[in-house]
Amino acid sequence: MYYVPDKFPTTVVGSYPKLGKAEDLIRQRKRGELGEDEFHVLVQESIQEVINDYLWAGVDILSDGEQSREDMVVYFAERLEGYVGGEWVRIFDNVYFRKPVVAGKIRYKSPMAIEDWVYASSISQGRPVKAILTGPYTMADWSFDLYYGDRRELVIELAKALRHEIEGFVKRGARYVQVDEPALSTRPFKDDVDIAKEAAKILFHGLDVKSIMHVCFGRIERILEYLLEIPVDQLDLEFKNSNFRLLPFLAEYGFNKELGYGVIDVHSLQVESINEVLSDIEKLMKTGILPPEKIYIDPDCGLKRLPREIARQKLRNMVEAAKKAREVW
Amino acid sequence: MNVEFSLLGGFPRSRRFRHAIRDFEEGAIDEATYMSVYLQELGRVIGVQNSFDYKILIDGQFDWHDILRPFSSSWRGVYPSSLLRYFDNNFFYRIPVFHGKPEPYSFFLARKAKMLAGMLDKQELGKIVVPGPVTFTGLSKNMTGHDDFWLASKIAEALNIELRKVNSSERFILQIDEPGLSENEVYGRFRGELKELYSILLRDLSFSKIIVSVYFRAPVEKAYQELISLDGVDVISLDWVDDKKTVRKLINEYGVKGGGLGLGVVDARSIYGEDPEIVAGEVRKVVESLDLKFLMLTTSTWLELIPFRYAAKKAGILASIALYLHRDLA
C-alpha cells in the first residue's frame, strides 16, 4: 500500500506523449487490423513506459497516460452508441480530426477506458491511478449534433452514458475519478456552466469516490464563481500558462474545494526549476485560502504535446518542489 | 428592399487540396503544381456558389491556415508563433508576434483578388475578406515596445497598403472581420478609437461596398454604437444565429448603418440543415419593421469548420433563404 502524502500530493492531468508503438497500434485498430481487445493488450507496453516515467519522477497519483486515445473526444465517441464517424475538420494549420457526429440516441455499450486503467493500476507499485474521461459538456461541444438539436439535452444524455463508465471504474476500485471539461472555458457563461453542473450530478451522485473536474485555457475567472457550485470534490485548473492570473479570484469567490494547482506549462519546452515551482506554490500559500491538505500539485493540462524527456523532467522537478513545500508548510 | 446574399468567408479544404498543401509545405511538389491545384479548387468553390446563383462571390480563402496567417507570415515585423484557441471554437490559430512596424511587401491579397476576378462574370462581384485592426491586434502579441493603439494603427496602415494594391477594386466588396468586437477584453482596449483606426484602414479605397462583420457572438453594445457611426463603412453584419435576442436589441435600440443590415442567418458551425422557409420567416419578422434599403444575408461565420460537402449544402440553404425573402420583401 502506498500512502499518498497528506500535504501537496502530486498528480498529472492525464495525457502523456505517445510512447513505443501506441501511435501505430491506434492506426492499426482504426484500419480494422486489430480488434479492441487485442489493441488494449498490445498498448500495455506503452502504458508500462508511462508508468515507469511517473515512478521515476515520483508522482503520487498517476494516470495511464491516455496511450489508447488519439483524441479525447473521438476515443469515447467511437465507443458510444449514437455516434457515427465524422468527416475531416481542420483543427489548426493543415491538421485535421474526424469530428464525430451524434446521429442517434446516445447509449453506453461497454467499458471504454477501464481496461487501460486496470492495467496501469496493476503496475503502479501501489500508487493510485486516476480514472479519467472526457466530460459530457466537452463531448457535446466538440461533436456535430444531428439528433438532439438541443445542447443541454445532448450533454445530459452523454452524462447518463458516461455515468455507467464511472460506475465501472468505482466497481474496479478507482478512488479518484476525473472528468475533463476544457470546452467549458471557451464559452464562459453561467447557462453553460449550469448544464455542466446538472451533468456532474448525474456523473457522481451517490458514488464513494474523489470526484475531480479539470478545466483549462480560457477565461476561467469568468466562470469560477459558477464552477464552485459544481458538485465535485476537486477543481483542477491551469495556472502557470496564464501567469497565475486566476489566483486573486480564488479568494474573491471563496474557493472552498480541493484545488488541482497547475504549476507546469505544457506549452513550453522550458523545464520549470524546482525553485520556480516552489515559489509558484508559495504564491498560492500566501493567499491563505487553502491548507496544504487541499492542494494537489500538477501540470496545467495533459503533457501529450511535449517531448518525453522534457515531460518527465518537468514532472520530476514538480515532485521535488512539492517535497520541499511539505517541509515549509 | 434589396436582398443580397454571400458566404461570409472561408471554405473548407477538399481532400485533394489538403494533400497538395502538405506536399507543397514538405517540398514534395513545386509551386507551379501547387498553384494548378489551387486554381482547380478555386474553380470548385466558385462552382458551388455559381450553382446557387450567388452574385457576390468569395474565393473561399481555403489556402489560409487562419485569418491572420497570410499577413503574419508575409509582412515584415511579425511572425506566426504558438497556437491559441480561436474564440470559442475547437480550432487554433498561430499567435502573430509583432516585434516592429508591420510592412507588407509581397502583396498577396492583390494576387488573390486577381485570380478571383478572373473567375467572375460581368454582373458578379468578388468579395475580399480581411481581419480588422482591433481583432488582429487583440489576437496578437505586442513586443514592439509601443502601446496597442500604435500597433493597431500600424496594422490598419499595412492592411490599407495591401488593399490599395487590389486592381479594379470597384469589382469587389470589402469585408472587414472584427469578431474581437464581441469580447469586452478585446474591445475594451480600443474603446473610442475605432473611428481613427478605420480612417487609416479605409483611406483612399474604392470598393463597391464596405462591410464590417462581427461574429461568434453579438458585438459589445458600445462597440456596436461605434460601428454604426463609422465613416466609409456601408454595412454592419451581425451573427444572428448565435444570439438573436441581443442582435434584435442592438438594431432596435441603435438602428442600423446607412439603411443596410448584414445578418448571418445560416449556422456555419453546425452540419444540421436548416429549413430555409422557417429561417426566412424568422428573419422577415425582424427586418419588416426596419426601414431597410438592403439586406445582406450571409452564413453566421466562415464555413471552414465543417466538412466540405456540408459547406456546399449550407451555401444552398443560404441561397434558398434569400429567395424566400426576396419574394416577400422586394
Ligand SMILES: [Zn+2]
Ligand atoms: Zn486541459
